[in-house]
Amino acid sequence: xxxxxxxxxxxxFGVSGKLIMNALVMYDHQTETLWSQFLSLGVDGPLTGxxxxxxxxxQTDWGTxxxxxxxxxxxxxxxxxxxxxxxxxxNRGSAGILxxxxxxxxxxxxxxxxGVAENGDTKxxxxxxxxxxxxxxxxxxxxxxxxxxxPSGKTAAAFERTVNGRGLTFTTKVTSDGGQELVDNQTGxxxxxxxxxxxxxxxxxxxxxxxxxxxxxxxxxxxxxxxTGLYTG
Amino acid sequence: MNDQQPPSSQRAPSLNLPIGAILRLVMWSLVxxxxxxxxxxxxxxxxxxxxxxxxxxxETLFVNPEDRxxxxxxxxxxxxxxxxxxxxxxxxxxxxxAEQADDWLAPSSQVLGVSIxxxxxxxxLALLSRHEIANDVLGGQPxxxxx
Numbered sequence: 289x290x291x292x293x294x295x296x297x298x299x300x301f302g303v304s305g306k307l308i309m310n311a312l313v314m315y316d317h318q319t320e321t322l323w324s325q326f327l328s329l330g331v332d333g334p335l336t337g338x339x340x341x342x343x344x345x346x347q348t349d350w351g352t353x354x355x356x357x358x359x360x361x362x363x364x365x366x367x368x369x370x371x372x373x374x375x376x377x378x379n380r381g382s383a384g385i386l387x388x389x390x391x392x393x394x395x396x397x398x399x400x401x402x403g404v405a406e407n408g409d410t411k412x413x414x415x416x417x418x419x420x421x422x423x424x425x426x427x428x429x430x431x432x433x434x435x436x437x438x439p440s441g442k443t444a445a446a447f448e449r450t451v452n453g454r455g456l457t458f459t460t461k462v463t464s465d466g467g468q469e470l471v472d473n474q475t476g477x478x479x480x481x482x483x484x485x486x487x488x489x490x491x492x493x494x495x496x497x498x499x500x501x502x503x504x505x506x507x508x509x510x511x512x513x514x515x516t517g518l519y520t521g
Numbered sequence: 522m523n524d525q526q527p528p529s530s531q532r533a534p535s536l537n538l539p540i541g542a543i544l545r546l547v548m549w550s551l552v553x554x555x556x557x558x559x560x561x562x563x564x565x566x567x568x569x570x571x572x573x574x575x576x577x578x579x580e581t582l583f584v585n586p587e588d589r590x591x592x593x594x595x596x597x598x599x600x601x602x603x604x605x606x607x608x609x610x611x612x613x614x615x616x617x618x619a620e621q622a623d624d625w626l627a628p629s630s631q632v633l634g635v636s637i638x639x640x641x642x643x644x645x646l647a648l649l650s651r652h653e654i655a656n657d658v659l660g661g662q663p664x665x666x667x668x
Contacts, residue, residue, distance in 0.1 A: 289666050300610075306601050309597075309598075313599060314667070315605070331599070332584075337587045339586065339587060340665075343637070345635045346634040346635075347633055349629050349631055350643060350645075352628075353634040357634070357641035360641040360643055362619065362622035365648065372631065372647045498636075
């Protein structure tokens with residue numbers, strides 16, 4: 289997910305029909321530059337070498353998102369499909385149509401990870417240990433981050449954990465209704481885990497800065513970042 | 522002297538090879554091959570990718586990212602799989618309220634959720650998987666949502 293602006297130029301993107309290591313290559317209608325989705329990078333044409341700014345997103349289900357943001361809207365084009373075209377691909381053991389480029393046996397190739405890339409450093413956080421551990425306070429590329437696993441094991445979120453110049457460390461607590469609550473050790477503020485919104489305590493109303501992450505299969509992440517770190521719980 | 526060789530007069534001349542039998546063999550081999558390819562494409566579609574990939578146009582790109590200094594350029598192989606715009610990106614999309622979306626999306630439907638400048642929008646993965654890219658504006662920010 290990207291900002292579509294470079295300086296004061298607004299770009300619109302189309303599907304180039306090409307792939308780099310099984311991942312989408314876009315082109316922009318204004319300059320015809322080809323862009324790698326995974327690297328957020330111009331790879332051929334006038335804007336080669338240019339980066340697109342990443343926009344953070346949360347991958348989750350509609351029910352969870354709607355509860356977090358009751359005033360949400362939804363993208364609508366007139367058609368209302370319900371089946372993901374790639375549903376069978378997610379469940380098959382195989383890599384994408386071009387095959388695997390860098391086989392890294394630390395995890396199964398179709399295991400889902402939340403990938404963080406900061407200042408040239410990369411680290412993958414698999415959803416399964418995240419689900420068990422709940423919260424990880426870590427440093428990637430010199431940036432202090434917190435990664436939060438949802439008890440469902442289906443989603444995870446990552447935020448910067450420096451607020452107003454102050455480094456925070458987080459723990460999770462199970463609430464009386466079986467939900468999960470995020471608390472920082474420095475101020476005791478309670479935070480909503482998937483949105484990073486301060487709910488009660490000293491920092492109530494503050495919103496943690498969400499990191500642009502890549503929700504990816506392990507094989508795709510290691511194809512692009514063979515030197516990646518891996519969180520193992 | 523070779524006792525097992527029949528006299529030359531009794532040997533079948535090479536022109537009298539059992540052509541019918543050979544043709545039948547070739548034909549059945551072709552049929553068996555086609556059936557095998559058909560079965561593979563139905564049940565193990567990934568096993569044929571290697572064959573298809575051999576014929577796909579590819580090219581190696583050398584890229585120096587602007588934020589990556591004094592390192593050798595990235596070497597990226599780019600492969601053409603379908604024609605340009607063979608999948609149509611979403612341009613100028615509309616939006617619906619959460620109540621309207623409830624008629625379409627089940628609570629378990631997968632979405633990408635984005636929040637910018639206090640505005641929130643869900644992007645259905647079933648919809649994005651048909652278009653790969655949605656060019657949208659959220660909270661005043663032009664964004665490209667990709668899947």
